Amino acid sequence: MEAPILITGGAQRIGLALARHFIAANVPLIVTYRTRHNSVEELAAQGVKCIQVDFNEPNAIDKLVHQVSEYTPALRAIVHNASSWDCEKLNPNHDALFDDMMRIHAKVPYLLNMALAPLLQASQEVTDIIHITDYVAEKGSPKHIAYAASKAALDNLSRSFAAKYAPDIKVNSVSPSLIIFNEHDDEAYKAKTLKKSLMGIEPGCKEVIASIELLLNSNYITGRTLAVDGGRHLK
Ligand SMILES: NC(=O)C1=CN([C@@H]2O[C@H](COP(=O)(O)OP(=O)(O)OC[C@H]3O[C@@H](n4cnc5c(N)ncnc54)[C@H](OP(=O)(O)O)[C@@H]3O)[C@@H](O)[C@H]2O)C=CC1
């Protein structure tokens, strides 16, 4: 078997679209999921190794690393996509919120990168770690303070790990702003959000997929952040 790509949080939305993209390209996949969405059956039926993990649970990392290591001797790439878009307004326990945000967005990628690097280095080619961050990592967000700080920490990991693992492993961030709305987003929110970027569109998952493919196919980009944000920084 060709070395698989590991995607965290691959059972819905962007992660699922990315998984479907790689399935169509016959790229072997490992996907983690927390909630057993119907998509898990679809992915498993197409040969994807689906591993249930809630990164808030104790020993989640050790269990995942063991299962991945049992399944494959090498990895082609890791895409850290799993994320929780939580905010201070809905989480008055700011102590717990800060810890939760830092755990899922920074500690989990950090620990997985440290533990799974040998599997990436076991591949016969240059491999990749890709962190999915967020435009607010550079700008901040008054409504998602802990979330934005944790994504900034994740973005910083790209530079540290790029220096640590070169030239065997390239490490980069993909930093989106709006990609796809959530089902509960109302028309007023959508209109307000679309005005935040120069392009003014909801671009869809294909923009993130194209950015990830660009990084996977480069032999030279590392330690960098690919902004996929419709020119939001210029509004
Ligand atoms: N959607 C957008 O427009 C934007 C997205 N991004 C980033 O892109 C990435 C994908 O976004 P999107 O698809 O909207 O993400 P989602 O909000 O749909 O979440 C992605 C996945 O993360 C999983 N997850 C969350 N918490 C945990 C946990 N504790 N343990 C295991 N898995 C967990 C979820 O599992 P479960 O199914 O159980 O909920 C879900 O499947 C994220 O990193 C996000 O921050 C950045 C900017 C814009």
Ligand SMILES: Nc1nc2c(c(=O)[nH]1)N=C([C@H](O)[C@@H](O)CO)CN2
């Ligand atoms: N884990 C998630 N992170 C983010 C989401 C999301 O749905 N899940 N959504 C956004 C928004 O699209 C924002 O970019 C514009 O309102 C940000 N991060």
